Amino acid sequence: MIRYLTELSLEHFTEAARNVPYQQIQSGLFFGADVWIRRDDLIDPLLSGNKAYKLIYNLLEARKQGKDTIVTCGGAWSNHIHATAAAGQRFGFKTVGIIRGERPAKLSAMLQDSERFGMELRFVDRSLYRERHQKGFLERVDMCLLDSWFIPEGGANLEGGRGVQLLGKIIGEASPIGFDECWCPCGTGLTLGALTSSLPSSTQPVGVPVLKAEESILAIVKEWGSSGGEIKPPMLISDAQHGGYGKRSEQLDAFQARFEALAGFGLDHVYTAKLAFALEARLKGESKVYHGDHKTRVLLLHTGGLQGRRGLYGA
Ligand SMILES: *Cc1c(COP(=O)(O)O)cnc(C)c1O
Numbered sequence: 081m082i083r084y085l086t087e088l089s090l091e092h093f094t095e096a097a098r099n100v101p102y103q104q105i106q107s108g109l110f111f112g113a114d115v116w117i118r119r120d121d122l123i124d125p126l127l128s129g130n131k132a133y134k135l136i137y138n139l140l141e142a143r144k145q146g147k148d149t150i151v152t153c154g155g156a157w158s159n160h161i162h163a164t165a166a167a168g169q170r171f172g173f174k175t176v177g178i179i180r181g182e183r184p185a186k187l188s189a190m191l192q193d194s195e196r197f198g199m200e201l202r203f204v205d206r207s208l209y210r211e212r213h214q215k216g217f218l219e220r221v222d223m224c225l226l227d228s229w230f231i232p233e234g235g236a237n238l239e240g241g242r243g244v245q246l247l248g249k250i251i252g253e254a255s256p257i258g259f260d261e262c263w264c265p266c267g268t269g270l271t272l273g274a275l276t277s278s279l280p281s282s283t284q285p286v287g288v289p290v291l292k293a294e295e296s297i298l299a300i301v302k303e304w305g306s307s308g309g310e311i312k313p314p315m316l317i318s319d320a321q322h323g324g325y326g327k328r329s330e331q332l333d334a335f336q337a338r339f340e341a342l343a344g345f346g347l348d349h350v351y352t353a354k355l356a357f358a359l360e361a362r363l364k365g366e367s368k369v370y371h372g373d374h375k376t377r378v379l380l381l382h383t384g385g386l387q388g389r390r391g392l393y394g395a
Pocket residue numbers: 129130131159160234265266267268269270271272348351352383384385
């Protein structure tokens with residue numbers, strides 16, 4: 081069995097993704113539903129979670145076009161920056177990270193890692209960073225290298241979405257049981273959108289936004305939805321943000337600690353803790369639902385992000 085992403089090829093990646101473990105949560109954490117979690121945090125120790133899926137076609141395309149450098153952008157705690165830096169080191173690309181804000185006296189643990197993986201960090205002030213989606217941004221930050229492949233923030237481009245569609249297809253083909261619902265956390269919404277267009281039609285996609293951005297998430301979902309055939313519109317859980325991006329609440333912290341103790345593995349506080357909390361809140365408020373002969377079968381996606389937990393301790 082293939083473990084970890086040691087080789088840059090679609091076959092190898094697909095094989096690793098098909099071997100990602102599924103875990104049934106039996107600890108009494110969730111009542112009224114049969115809840116499983118797909119551990120995409122384990123696909124690789126460094127290229128982990130949904131960021132691995134968003135990177136794969138980007139890396140393959142960069143290689144195909146003979147680009148030797150990957151340029152991307154993000155904030156000081158970006159999982160995407162971290163994964164891109166690790167991918168560059170692993171597969172032999174130079175990497176440049178355009179980072180929002182001034183260079184601080186002490187880098188975040190994530191940026192320290194990224195530098196150690198060989199990424200060149202270029203800090204740009206916040207007003208210039210705001211132009212990252214506009215034409216001419218790379219010229220303005222002096223990063224218009226001929227031999228470079230640019231990936232937008234979070235891995236949110238066509239190649240990124242294609243990688244997540246591969247995940248949706250693999251869930252349809254390689255899951256131990258068929259699922260009625262598939263839940264994922266949403267930042268930009270690209271993951272939810274690309275899943276919506278690729279999960280089996282019998283599986284309802286459910287997104288949990290971790291920041292107040294339902295409208296832009298729905299717009300991205302619509303864009304991706306129209307790329308496939310018939311799709312099931314996703315459900316969005318809109319009150320699970322706990323105050324906004326990266327913010328926490330006492331209830332969330334208590335739930336995360338209880339979940340981790342009972343399930344035996346970690347969640348990250350920005351995305352997956354809010355995801356699991358939202359499912360518990362929904363199940364608590366509902367009577368048991370049967371689909372034919374079985375309780376609702378729910379798949380949670382562990383989208384990774386565990387390296388960002390160091391932010392909790394002020395690292
Ligand atoms: C980036 C990230 C997400 C959000 O993905 P989007 O496609 O931007 O919605 C979810 N979970 C984790 C752990 C992430 O790092």
